[in-house]
Amino acid sequence: MTVPDEMEVDPQEDIQQLLRDLGSSPNGLSLREVERRRLIHGPNTLTRTRGSRWFGQLLRQLTHPLALLLWVAALLAWISGSQPLSVAIVVVIVINAAFAFVQERHAERAVEALADIIPVTARVIREGPEEEIPASELVPGDVIHLAEGDRVSADARLIGGSVEVDLSTLTGESVPVHLQTQAAAGTGPIVEATDIVFSGTNVVGGDGRAVVFATGMHTELGHIASLSQRIGHDESPLERQVKRVAWLIAAVAVAMGLAFIPLGTALAGLSLRDSVNFAIGLLVANVPEGLLPTITLALALGVRILARNGSLVKRISAVETLGSTTVICTDKTGTLTQNRMTVTQIWTPAGVVGLPLDGTPSASLRHVAQVMTDCCSATIDVDESGTITEFGDPTELALLRAASGLGVTPPRAGDSTASRTTGGPAAVRRTFAFDPALRRMSTVVPTADGGRVNVKGAPEEVLELCTHLADRALTATDRAELHALIARWAGQGLRLLAVASKSVGPAQVGTIDRAGAERDLTLDGIVAMMDPPRTGVREAIDVCHRAGIRIMVVTGDHALTARGIAEGVGIGSHHGLEVISGPDLDAMPETELDRLLERRTELVFARTSPEAKLRITDALRDLGEVVAMTGDGVNDAPALRRSDIGVAMGRNGTDVAREAATMVLTDDNFATIVTAVAAGRRVYDNVRKFIVYIFAHATPEVVPFLMYALSGGNIPLPLTVMQILAIDLGTETLPALALGREKAEPGLMNRAPRRRTQNVVDRELLFRSWGLLGGVSTILVVALFLGTLWRGGWHFGDPVDSGPLHSTWELATTMTFLGIVACQFGTAMASRCQRAPLSSIGVFSNRLLLWGFAFELTFVVVVVTVPACQDLFGTTTPPADLLVWLLPMPVVVWGADELYRWARRRGQADARSAH
Known part of the structure; x- marks a missing residue:
């Protein structure tokens, strides 16, 4: 049997066809087949091309x-x-040559850093009981087990179960993505597939099995590593x-x-x-x-x-390059923002309340907090020393922090399911997991007089299931006003969730199905969250504007979210703001992109790929701009290397970004860039x-x-x-x-930056x-x-x-x-x-x-x-x-x-x- 080349495998095809093409089965590979494939495909590691020899580097310093x-x-x-x-x-x-040579020897080793984020071991099924093996021994066709807390070892397609995966290091999006097994996946970019897990990403929830279709340099991570190797510093x-x-x-x-x-x-x-x-x-x-x-x-x-x-600078000439910067291309998540989702406002039938709350919460607000707490799987622990440990989806953690501020104790890891409810020690909570097609999740919790259904999800989806507001029927006027509120908040870059509930009888607590639970609901509230800007970012951007520096947001996040954050920190306040989506950018000819970049407006590029970031960087540099690119994720590495100066985040950034960049911000503060x-x-x-x-x-x-x-x-x-x-x-x-x-x-910072060609x-x-x-x-x-x-x-x-x-x-x-x-x-x-x-x-x-x-x-x-x-x-x-x-x-x-x-x-x- 011939194993097809990894690069020819289409991960979007039917699961059974994929298994046949890979010569595998739901029970994995035989040990003999594993050994044969290891010889063909090599180890599951990232490699790098040989860099320039030290003698050549030293000779260049002596012959300057x-x-x-x-x-x-x-x-x-x-x-x-x-x-x-x-x-x-x-x-x-x-x-002098020795001094400069030592600085050059700090040159980037991005591929070694990429290799560091691949886990040491993986759990694999090979025609027998599950076993733990070194991740480097995985081959295409292996079936791996993924559970909460795991880091994915190779690119694989789910063939059973569902998982929540943090893709922020790969896509730049701060919200974990729900992936589930599908008989046949749709079309579109592979990073947007809803049943594909990628090497180097983290599983934050769920449980599933996946068949490996790409290892080593053939993974998406390996693709980025190849880009990083091919791109040098000018x-x-x-x-x-x-x-x-x-x-x-x-x-x-x-x-x-x-x-x-x-x-x-x-x-x-x-x-x-x-x-x-x-x-x-x-x-x-x-x-x-x-x-x-x-x-x-x-x-x-x-x-x-x-x-x-x-600011740690790895190449001394980068100090001067910063001073001549004309454009800063910045990531959003973790750079402009804190990468910590926070509830800012809650709508209830009694009105809109801003958080943190100044005063005692109303009964309706405490009810919303209780529903949020009962309809999540995240936990917040506080030990005897007062140290807080949070685990779970960032959105759910934001809801729990808000509920805690409203007087509702969040669940703790290790608590029984009963302690998550109001039903006492014998209570059992039922959960209908988040469904990306339905865009909601729900729970049924026992109460003293029966049970309560708790639902949270996308406002437009949950609102369609609601028939009441508090103690009255939901009217057409109410719906129009709520849709207007949702549109207004979404336009501000806020992430929105609606929470709803209803009471059920004791007999229904253990028997009600999802369709029965998620209908005829009472809308309790609409929760608005945001990833708040970092302290000092707005002031830093004002200084950039006075200094003649344009800011462009280049992110993998949603366009509305990116626009809201950008406008919230003052980007576009001087010459206007335009938002360009990833598909629109991909379809844009080079001449049109050049005309767009030549305008003095500031720009938000949303849903961008690593190749798109490179394209933006190259276009700006061809137009004579001196480009500083900030970033913290794996997906930022190629553009960080290609830009005039790459600026990585030191605390929340990946090793890949830090190694690819020429400057690392040790405090992850965008404002430090202005100081630099x-x-x-x-x-x-x-x-x-x-x-x-x-x-x-x-x-x-x-x-x-x-x-x-x-x-x-x-x-x-x-x-x-x-x-x-x-x-x-x-x-x-x-x-x-x-x-x-x-x-x-x-x-000094009130004059325009000098031109690239200025002597x-x-x-x-x-x-x-x-x-x-x-x-x-x-x-x-x-x-x-x-x-x-x-x-x-x-x-x-x-x-x-x-x-x-x-x-x-x-x-x-x-x-x-x-x-x-x-x-x-x-x-x-x-x-x-x-x-x-x-x-x-x-x-x-x-x-x-x-x-x-x-x-x-x-x-x-x-x-x-x-x-x-x-x-x-x-x-x-x-x-x-x-x-x-x-x-x-x-x-x-x-x-x-x-x-x-x-x-x-x-x-x-x-x-x-x-x-």
């Missing part, structure tokens, strides 16, 4: 464009005779921008170095050897040796800041701040070489290569790192760094250099290589070195703000920067006073009267930038007022 520039800098330093500094640069490269916006910056720096450095060789030989009369050495100096001056480690450490600092605020977005924007701003700071020093380092070349050597070289390296690796790094800790400027280094940044800050610094430094030479008796064209002017030249180069360092103080203070005045964040608020200044001063004193350092860097100790010239330089640089930012703010304000 900026790392390559650092290698060139190290090589040039070695060639120039500075072996110690060459080694220091190599150490910087290795430390580079973040900052990673792409840093590479562009690296190539920009490389182009400038190489161009200037190559240009200096003919200039040096033709204009300055230098030998080719000397021209090449000076070209090396230009290259070293243009390479910001501290940029790459500064960016990495600043992002790592952002990771630590987010961790303190409830603000932190991301702050990190990005700070990256730009220390790029301004670092780039500003290139101008006063490069211009002296150009002065030397263009003057034909008549102006001596104002700075040596060793002094440049002392600035780039010694005095520059700590203040740059301190700028990574800078406070956020006012209005981290743009014209405004280059003008401000190279032109304004660098230009002012260059003027001051060159004036200081020439003034020192003139003070020592030098005139234009005088040689300084030897003789009495050589010591004057050494003093002048020392003053150039000190002048650049002095300007660094002013540049660092100016770089702390991009738009606002420095007073808005506090002149002395960045204590780390003050410590950086202290280190800078100490380092400079050592370089110009310690004999060994003087020999290494070519410095000398300047007299006190020259040092006075340094004092105004930081203030001049800082003041010039303050005036520039003031002029920009005034121009922007005038432009806004003109509009």
Whole structure:
């Protein structure tokens, strides 16, 4: 007998046909057949493709464009005779690569996490008594037993009994689904089948048997695992921008170095050897040796800041990506909501009552509470220490919590059926289980004077069975008003249940059938429940709107429920809200989807599949959006990996979602995302701040070489290569790192997110760094250099290589070195703000920067006073009267930038007022 391939099995076909195709029977497989099938199909486990090797990951870190520039800098330093500094640069490269490599080794292992949620054992029937076996040994055709509390081991179709299954990890829907045996199932998506159980889901009630038709990677869970494996992470916006910056720096450095060789030989009369050495100096001056480690450490600092605020980031570049987010695609259940159904309102013939109740419940309200309690199978236990343990369907638990608040004690696990009723120890309760076709359940409980039928279910179904309201007949007007109430509450995203009851005689308690019990009922109440929003979600969404971020709800839940929750937390309040169902989305052409997403309205995508979430993500990214996708279920994993940044829930999220995401919210609070977005924007701003700071020093380092070349050597070289390296690796790094800790400027979350294509280094940044800050610094430094030479008796064209002017030249180069360092103080203070005045964040608020200044001063004193350092860097100790010239330089640089930012703010304000 040939076993058909698992992927060819149609789980919607007739049960008997399925059993024949699988070569099985209601009594399961023989052991010999099991062994044969295990060889064909392999173990019931999830596998993963081999990831990239660690050597390749490390090599990528060592060959990053900026790392390559650092290698060139190290090589040039070695060639120039500075072996110690060459080694220091190599150490910087290795430390930075190792740091980034460790971060990358936290890469997602989604398939291993998926494997963790498959149970260790399963109960199977194999032509004999039921036995417990490792779940990995299941094969297609096996018959498994499912009961309350079990986790499903493979995809299977029910062939006996019925079960309540929590599909939230697979579909995102918070309400358990009732599945029952059917002779022939209907059509539609497999996840909506009413007799199929899926691997990795939980049985919360019922009892049944099912035949396995798919195992391992052929299950729906395996399908999602395959999607997760095929989808990789693209580079973040900052990673792409840093590479562009690296190539920009490389182009400038190489161009200037190559240009200096003919200039040096033709204009300055230098030998080719000397021209090449000076070209090396230009290259070293243009390479910001501290940029790459500064960016990495600043992002790592952002990771630590987010961790303190409830966000764990597994990839450091994700910090910056959050800051550029333009669209947040969020799940509903457990993300916007608490994933805890709660009764909010109850309609009774006496009127609508809001819960929790303030006061004593009326008799009609207590009756509703008693009917709810007697018509459920969930339990709530409270031990001696006060610990509450709830077990059962979330909807029924919500009803029991509401009944408890109204003074009716909920049933406890282990209680006899009598204790669930008002009939005493000898009472026996009868239950007619929930029927998805009838959309209701009912119980018959004995009472002191006979019995009572309790019914709960969909309002429109229960209402048709009712003939009375309290002590009067139910009229057509009553029905119209009730239908209007039901429609209004459903439109608010509330989940509704109607409860009804009637009295029966003692003889009917044990004999009445379901049809007889569920007719001529008295409508007692309509219960409205909701999965309440998380605290702070509405405020967080308001902040997102002010920050120009659109919110889209992508959920597996019902459209009405999703709309109600979305509108309840403020989604769509600015530009309107549209709701798109899963079938409508599946039928929508790509061009129409693009037009829909391009509109500024916010959207709710309901009843979505994992493939649909991927499609939405890809469409948004193709439109230039930076997409953050939140989620907590297995079904979210592929989209979490595909989005620019996947955000998973840490407490209620599955291991799959946490491993697939790049960021995990440890408190499961949507509001934490807003904090993370603000932190991301702050990190990005700070990256730009220390790029301004670092780039500003290139101008006063490069211009002296150009002065030397263009003057034909008549102006001596104002700075040596060793002094440049002392600035780039010694005095520059700590203040740059301190700028990574800078406070956020006012209005950070009141501006639109930057475009995906916006460069981290743009014209405004280059003008401000190279032109304004660098230009002012260059003027001051060159004036200081020439003034020192003139003070020592030098005139234009005088040689300084030897003789009495050589010591004057050494003093002048020392003053150039000190002048650049002095300007660094002013540049660092100016770089702390991009738009606002420095007073808005506090002149002395960045204590780390003050410590950086202290280190800078100490380092400079050592370089110009310690004999060994003087020999290494070519410095000398300047007299006190020259040092006075340094004092105004930081203030001049800082003041010039303050005036520039003031002029920009005034121009922007005038432009806004003109509009």
